[in-house]
Amino acid sequence: MRLRVDLIPREELSFSDVVLVVDVIRATTTAAAFLEAGASALYLTPSIESARAFKDEDVILGGEVGGLKPQGFDLGNSPQEALEAQVGGRTVVMSTTNGTKAAHLAARSAKHVLLASLYNAHAAARLAHELATEEVAVLCAGKEGRVGLDDTYTAGVLAEFLQLMGQYELDDGALVALSTRRTYPDPLEPLSLSAAAQALKQVGLEDDVPFCAQVAKSPAVPLLVGRSGEALIFHRG
Amino acid sequence: MRLRVDLIPREELSFSDVVLVVDVIRATTTAAAFLEAGASALYLTPSIESARAFKDEDVILGGEVGGLKPQGFDLGNSPQEALEAQVGGRTVVMSTTNGTKAAHLAARSAKHVLLASLYNAHAAARLAHELATEEVAVLCAGKEGRVGLDDTYTAGVLAEFLQLMGQYELDDGALVALSTRRTYPDPLEPLSLSAAAQALKQVGLEDDVPFCAQVAKSPAVPLLVGRSGEALIFHRG
Ligand SMILES: [Ca+2]
Ligand SMILES: [Ca+2]
Ligand SMILES: [Ca+2]
Numbered sequence: 101m102r103l104r105v106d107l108i109p110r111e112e113l114s115f116s117d118v119v120l121v122v123d124v125i126r127a128t129t130t131a132a133a134f135l136e137a138g139a140s141a142l143y144l145t146p147s148i149e150s151a152r153a154f155k156d157e158d159v160i161l162g163g164e165v166g167g168l169k170p171q172g173f174d175l176g177n178s179p180q181e182a183l184e185a186q187v188g189g190r191t192v193v194m195s196t197t198n199g200t201k202a203a204h205l206a207a208r209s210a211k212h213v214l215l216a217s218l219y220n221a222h223a224a225a226r227l228a229h230e231l232a233t234e235e236v237a238v239l240c241a242g243k244e245g246r247v248g249l250d251d252t253y254t255a256g257v258l259a260e261f262l263q264l265m266g267q268y269e270l271d272d273g274a275l276v277a278l279s280t281r282r283t284y285p286d287p288l289e290p291l292s293l294s295a296a297a298q299a300l301k302q303v304g305l306e307d308d309v310p311f312c313a314q315v316a317k318s319p320a321v322p323l324l325v326g327r328s329g330e331a332l333i334f335h336r337g
Numbered sequence: 338m339r340l341r342v343d344l345i346p347r348e349e350l351s352f353s354d355v356v357l358v359v360d361v362i363r364a365t366t367t368a369a370a371f372l373e374a375g376a377s378a379l380y381l382t383p384s385i386e387s388a389r390a391f392k393d394e395d396v397i398l399g400g401e402v403g404g405l406k407p408q409g410f411d412l413g414n415s416p417q418e419a420l421e422a423q424v425g426g427r428t429v430v431m432s433t434t435n436g437t438k439a440a441h442l443a444a445r446s447a448k449h450v451l452l453a454s455l456y457n458a459h460a461a462a463r464l465a466h467e468l469a470t471e472e473v474a475v476l477c478a479g480k481e482g483r484v485g486l487d488d489t490y491t492a493g494v495l496a497e498f499l500q501l502m503g504q505y506e507l508d509d510g511a512l513v514a515l516s517t518r519r520t521y522p523d524p525l526e527p528l529s530l531s532a533a534a535q536a537l538k539q540v541g542l543e544d545d546v547p548f549c550a551q552v553a554k555s556p557a558v559p560l561l562v563g564r565s566g567e568a569l570i571f572h573r574g
Contacts, residue, residue: 107484249509272486272532276517283516295509
């Protein structure tokens with residue numbers, strides 16, 4: 101089995117099998133938290149506007165623009181808030197900056213798309229390993245086209261878990277991610293150093309970083325099951 | 338001073354100050370070796386065809402397509418061969434796959450463009466530090482749009498040298514590159530594991546890898562001084 105890590109989403113990328121999409125601060129952490137809190141489905145839309153189109157009394161809108169809750173949304177992109185939200189049995193519609201784009205890129209070609217974070221790392225790696233027939237790819241969302249230390253580190257943690265479950269042939273990106281993982285024993289360090297955490301700090305939301313740094317706390321893995329218009333529909337895998 | 342590392346060239350990138358272009362296996366190693374061997378100027382052309390247009394009795398053509406010497410060229414892209422070539426006082430015209438593209442991308446916006454490798458790492462870092470007023474960027478060539486373990490490692494070595502010379506504010510890419518550097522005490526290991534080395538092996542050219550893994554052996558740093566048509570002209574900086 102091949103293990104491949106793409107540190108930045110690029111339009112030209114295509115995927116033949118399983119993709120773990122990583123936007124650890126905060127979209128893929130928050131997505132897992134919504135399912136952990138009991139949401140029955142998670143819709144990822146490519147824009148704030150297309151999320152608004154799903155507005156309904158049974159639907160929760162969550163997301164961010166520049167880190168902050170968009171106008172008319174019920175919730176921001178905070179995983180702690182997501183975990184505590186009254187979403188049991190309801191549909192959550194999310195739109196975020198980098199993570200949503202990466203998920204849509206993966207969904208163009210992959211057989212299976214999963215949303216992974218440190219929070220659900222063990223479960224996400226296990227499900228990816230079970231579903232894969234030839235390749236597990238980790239697609240890091242990064243930050244506005246640049247490599248993210250936080251996502252690269254998370255890819256390394258996922259790579260470590262995958263290697264515990266089977267033999268993987270590693271590409272250069274996987275070796276770089278594993279190096280990053282091994283450099284920082286405490287996940288809070290690389291996450292706090294990342295540009296993503298710095299940007300959260302500037303809008304006073306840095307309290308979400310320790311939540312995102314928790315490893316393997318949740319078995320909830322969002323798995324792509326279909327589409328509704330432009331939205332990707334995820335259920336708990 | 339800022340230190341920024343871009344692990345993959347992307348069309349959207351722009352640079353405000355100094356760029357160290359890294360294609361350690363093999364273009365930027367070979368480029369330094371040509372200057373070390375006494376070449377008076379190095380031209381980098383964006384294609385094999387535009388290199389051929391410079392053909393003349395006083396000009397040496399060097400380069401590769403798929404790792405191999407292009408038809409009608411005097412030399413391939415081997416640094417050992419470059420170091421031993423009779424190029425004293427002559428102009429060398431080079432065209433290679435990934436490194437040349439990265440250099441042209443950097444040259445579009447940067448104030449200063451240097452070609453860096455492990456072979457000239459110390460000298461390249463020192464010159465970059467001297468020239469920079471606000472930012473040193475390391476632009477890794479990667480391999481066909483993907484992250485290269487070899488170039489990422491080299492960026493980490495350059496980052497280490499730069500940090501010895503002054504205070505730098507590191508971006509996420511720099512922290513990832515430094516992690517990779519710290520994971521492998523012996524440069525030959527990450528270089529040998531890289532996809533670039535594997536590709537060389539497939540065409541029987543793996544003997545160049547140990548040459549590329551030598552650290553700080555040469556003070557020769559190619560520095561962009563001008564253009565001739567599509568070609569970038571480098572002199573020893
Ligand atoms: Ca992020
Ligand atoms: Ca290369
Ligand atoms: Ca000169």
